Amino acid sequence: MRGLNGTKWSCSLRRHIRLYGLLCSVVPVLLFVLCGCSNEHGGDEIGLERSVKADVAVVTRQRVPDQQFFPGRVKSKVSIVLGARMPGYVRDIPHEIGDFVKKGQLLVGLDDTDIRSGIAALEQSYKAVSRQQSSLRARFQYVSATYRRIKILHDKGSATQDEFDRVTSEKSALESQIAALDAQARQVKAQLDKVRNQLHYVSIKAPADGRLVRKMVDRGAFVMPGMPLVQFDCSGDGAWFAADVDESLISKVSPGMKVSIFVPSVMRTVKATITQTAPESDPVSHTFSILCDISSSGLNSGLYGRVCITTNYAEKLLVPCSALVDRGGITGVYVVDAKRKVHWRVIKLGHVWEKTPYGYTPLLFNPLHDHIGHCFAEILTGMSTGEQVVVSDLNRVQEGCRLE
Numbered sequence: 001m002r003g004l005n006g007t008k009w010s011c012s013l014r015r016h017i018r019l020y021g022l023l024c025s026v027v028p029v030l031l032f033v034l035c036g037c038s039n040e041h042g043g044d045e046i047g048l049e050r051s052v053k054a055d056v057a058v059v060t061r062q063r064v065p066d067q068q069f070f071p072g073r074v075k076s077k078v079s080i081v082l083g084a085r086m087p088g089y090v091r092d093i094p095h096e097i098g099d100f101v102k103k104g105q106l107l108v109g110l111d112d113t114d115i116r117s118g119i120a121a122l123e124q125s126y127k128a129v130s131r132q133q134s135s136l137r138a139r140f141q142y143v144s145a146t147y148r149r150i151k152i153l154h155d156k157g158s159a160t161q162d163e164f165d166r167v168t169s170e171k172s173a174l175e176s177q178i179a180a181l182d183a184q185a186r187q188v189k190a191q192l193d194k195v196r197n198q199l200h201y202v203s204i205k206a207p208a209d210g211r212l213v214r215k216m217v218d219r220g221a222f223v224m225p226g227m228p229l230v231q232f233d234c235s236g237d238g239a240w241f242a243a244d245v246d247e248s249l250i251s252k253v254s255p256g257m258k259v260s261i262f263v264p265s266v267m268r269t270v271k272a273t274i275t276q277t278a279p280e281s282d283p284v285s286h287t288f289s290i291l292c293d294i295s296s297s298g299l300n301s302g303l304y305g306r307v308c309i310t311t312n313y314a315e316k317l318l319v320p321c322s323a324l325v326d327r328g329g330i331t332g333v334y335v336v337d338a339k340r341k342v343h344w345r346v347i348k349l350g351h352v353w354e355k356t357p358y359g360y361t362p363l364l365f366n367p368l369h370d371h372i373g374h375c376f377a378e379i380l381t382g383m384s385t386g387e388q389v390v391v392s393d394l395n396r397v398q399e400g401c402r403l404e
Helices: 002-040 114-157 161-201
Strands: 056-057 062-078 078-081 088-092 106-110 201-206 209-213 228-234 239-246 258-263 268-277 288-293 304-321 326-327 329-337 344-345 347-355 359-363 375-381 387-388
Touching: 062 228, 062 347, 062 359, 106 228, 114 161, 114 304, 239 304, 304 347, 344 347
Parallel strands: none
Antiparallel strands: 056 387, 062 239, 062 304, 078 228, 088 106, 106 201, 209 228, 239 288, 258 268, 258 304, 268 288, 304 375, 326 329, 329 344, 329 387, 347 359, 347 375
């Protein structure tokens, strides 16, 4: 009986296990079928969709300026390269690049030891010649007085011809010696003045108020005459923005044209006027140079920028900058379909404009980092005319949600 009961109990347990496994496999299938039937009868997806309230805008084509951008740099209107006028070792460069220097302040100092030694030697020579001149002049005065007395006596017959000839010869010799010493003194004085003047050459000073923009030598270097030492930009004379423009625009760009200049390092856009244009292009680079007056901009020399030149107008597909979203360096928008559902889409942008009462004005900064109202960006790829994009509450919008 025990064996029989044990066998029956084991068979019953196996039947219950098989029934439990069958239920576990059938229940998920039933749930899936029920969900599918619910969706087929117009039911919404359960727990996968939420509604968001946000504003939308329609992507349209607008007439905007056809612009071209060219790189360039800010430079001072008066930029001077100061060079050495005599050989020597660089003793001192008291200022660093970018320092503001007032007129007359030292920029580069050369070693003047040899010059000062030469000056001391010439001063001693000049003093020695001066002492000799004083001694000869005193003797000459004595001989001249003697000559006058002998001549009077000679004329009266009281002095011999030999005495008169001797004093006359001595007087002439002293005159010749004095003349030679005077010439030697003048020569030493000229050399002394020349060497003293070299002291001005060992101290290169600022010719005007300005800024040190470049150093070509370091302390301790030996320089030769004509070697460039520093570059100095004079302030107060204004600044240019210099750029090279493609030669295809040489007939369309002329002095007086208004342009926009963007300097990314300071995130500034400057309105300027083209002042000068080269009459012909460079045969190597196929560009011609232009100068824009930006004297009132306050930009430092050397800053990199881009000049925007408008030569025509064109139809561009524009999207509001408020619709742009940056995801790890990838730019995209949330597009709204016919069922008011939102989808993320990657797009490629072109130039950026700000809408004003006078039309579209170019903006040369990144609209994702510097928001300005009425800002529109050109869509190069990713969208077409008439599509709608979300322009508000972007932090609440996500893929697959529905707009109220």
